[in-house]
Amino acid sequence: MRAFDLSNARWTKSTYSNGDGDNCVEVADGVPGVVPVRDSKVAGGPVVVVGSVAWTEFVRTVGALHQQAAPGPTPAATLSRTLG
Numbered sequence: 001m002r003a004f005d006l007s008n009a010r011w012t013k014s015t016y017s018n019g020d021g022d023n024c025v026e027v028a029d030g031v032p033g034v035v036p037v038r039d040s041k042v043a044g045g046p047v048v049v050v051g052s053v054a055w056t057e058f059v060r061t062v063g064a065l066h067q068q069a070a071p072g073p074t075p076a077a078t079l080s081r082t083l084g
Helices: 052-069 075-082
Strands: 010-013 025-029 034-039 047-051
Touching: 034 052, 047 052
Parallel strands: none
Antiparallel strands: 010 025, 025 034, 034 047
16 A cells, blocks of 8 residues: 655645534645545544545546536535646
8 A cells, every 4th residue: 555645735624514613525636546435524534545546537427426416616626626
């Protein structure tokens, strides 16, 4: 398993996360080829590292499914903006 130095990672909380402290997701950018994801309530906790191609497809799929269910801003759009 490859290790990534995330000590200087710039974490961005999804604006789609609700305001009461639940369902808070953060992603970090600036790590070539991958997207680190963590629970913002546990900043020192585990991080899931997803390949950037897989992350892009995940965001696209979530956005498409959300649009089918309820038109409007999508959580995927928020997460994809984090990646630039």
